[in-house]
Amino acid sequence: MKNFIIFAVLAALLGGCAILRPAKSDKEFKFYDGNKTMIYKFVGEDLYENGRNLGAYSIYRNNIRTIAVDGAGRSYGNNYRSALNAKRMKFYHFDDGGAMIFSVWHKDGICSVYNAGRYVNFDFISNTFKDGDWLYADGKISKSDDEGIIQNGASKELGVYKTSDISKLIQDKKMDRAVKISVTSVYLRGYAKAMKTRKLDDFCK
Numbered sequence: 001m002k003n004f005i006i007f008a009v010l011a012a013l014l015g016g017c018a019i020l021r022p023a024k025s026d027k028e029f030k031f032y033d034g035n036k037t038m039i040y041k042f043v044g045e046d047l048y049e050n051g052r053n054l055g056a057y058s059i060y061r062n063n064i065r066t067i068a069v070d071g072a073g074r075s076y077g078n079n080y081r082s083a084l085n086a087k088r089m090k091f092y093h094f095d096d097g098g099a100m101i102f103s104v105w106h107k108d109g110i111c112s113v114y115n116a117g118r119y120v121n122f123d124f125i126s127n128t129f130k131d132g133d134w135l136y137a138d139g140k141i142s143k144s145d146d147e148g149i150i151q152n153g154a155s156k157e158l159g160v161y162k163t164s165d166i167s168k169l170i171q172d173k174k175m176d177r178a179v180k181i182s183v184t185s186v187y188l189r190g191y192a193k194a195m196k197t198r199k200l201d202d203f204c205k
Helices: 001-012 110-115 163-173 173-201
Strands: 025-033 037-043 044-050 054-055 058-062 064-070 089-093 098-105 118-129 134-142 143-155 159-162
Touching: 025 098, 025 118, 037 089, 037 173, 054 064, 054 089, 110 118, 110 173, 118 173, 134 173, 143 173
Parallel strands: none
Antiparallel strands: 025 037, 037 044, 044 054, 058 064, 064 089, 089 098, 098 118, 118 134, 134 143, 143 159
């Protein structure tokens, strides 16, 4: 449940907030992406991912560092609306307590597909730095579907799972795992809704 608190906070940060000039205070974070540990460094006004410069980031209130990067590696800071024709976007959000990386993509262009009411693909991975908790999900979301479709999930506690596993777990009387996945799935659908209304709807205006 500790994850739920920090990720709810991160979701709130995706709304409109005042943008500040990046402070020149270097920070380094270890981020587990579900397969391996990545090193993110904020050096001056730039964010580095395993030594690769992703570009200049922006700072929101409460010292939230954020950057958007398209599939070609171009960074947009908070000016990501200029990437309307992108086929893939990745949004990074960091604070001192945790981080979230949200990706969305479609081969025919994110916004043209999304604005037509069709589904685009997404995934996200979140970390809390103090205890090493992490949470992953992927699926599809559309402009007309508030909660989207969560297809796969994973967490430090539950390992890898599919949301379709719940019925079989109940049949096999593995109720504890079934309940945990069900509760997590409810949360993830709420998070997908927040991403839709606070990120995709804004991005694809």
